[in-house]
Amino acid sequence: MKRFLMHTLLPAALLLSVGAVQAGSHGHDAGASHPVKVHMPFVRLMPPGQPNTAAFMTLENTGGKDLAVVSAESGVSRVVELHTHTMHEGVMRMREIERIEVAAGARTELKPGGLHVMLIGLHEPLQEGQVVEVTLVYDDGSRQMIHAPVRDPGDMMPGQGHGHGMNH
Template sequence: MPLLASLLLAAGLVFPATALAHDYRLDDVHIAHPFATPAPPGVPHAAAYVDIRVEGGEPAVLVGARSPASETIELHDMTMDDGVMRMRRVERIEVPAGILQTMRPGAGYHLMLFDLVAPLREGERFSLTLEFAERGEIEVEVWVQSAGEGSRDADDHHH
């Protein structure tokens, strides 16, 4: 019986660590730890982030996304220009083969969710469908987390 108890204890120590990260595969495309930041009441939009890696030889091109959590989702790129934040819609996000494309709050690519059905609250989850040119679609589960927590969890997933 002590051996069984030891095995159960060891399993219990492993499972919580794996529960902190979630990932998905679409052929040779690996999507890691999709997360969104909370939206305060009255704010009709929010941002979502995913990490994408292509493990094959051809790049992947993200061309769209949709979710029951919002009416519209756009692909965006944010840059800083002389201390001014500039956000612009992009038609596609190309992920070169062998490169990890990270999306994080505060800079670079992200998904803008417009006309939210309800405010996103920390701790909630919602489904999101990502559309890739040449590869099709994949549904992922997005965790609503603070910007810092979501970024840390995503970063930890890659180590």
């Protein structure tokens, strides 16, 4: 009986360790337990031929330590940058920034006209409803994968930014 147990437990243990490595390398576990919760992520649908777009979301730091996003990665575009908008002589302009702060207990909104994750040089045109994977890299070295559906900004009504009633 003892011998039988040894043989059945060993493959199970191997299976578990392989599973853990795979989950870690894809960042799914890290995302689920990350102190920053991501609300309402989306990527803006652009007209055909537009090579660039942006990802938006609300970041909520539920932990006790200030964090900042210091870079982002995605397979859909050649370059991924952190951007903000600034007003210059009455004209709205985008510029790259080093970090997006998410203070402990606070929310940081990435939204049209403000902070965003810029996707530059799309490899293929994005389709509405397609889910784009974006990985956020924080200043503590943690990585968090976001699944952001592509949405037409025209579908977004004022006030839809709150709640989670996105069933259609």
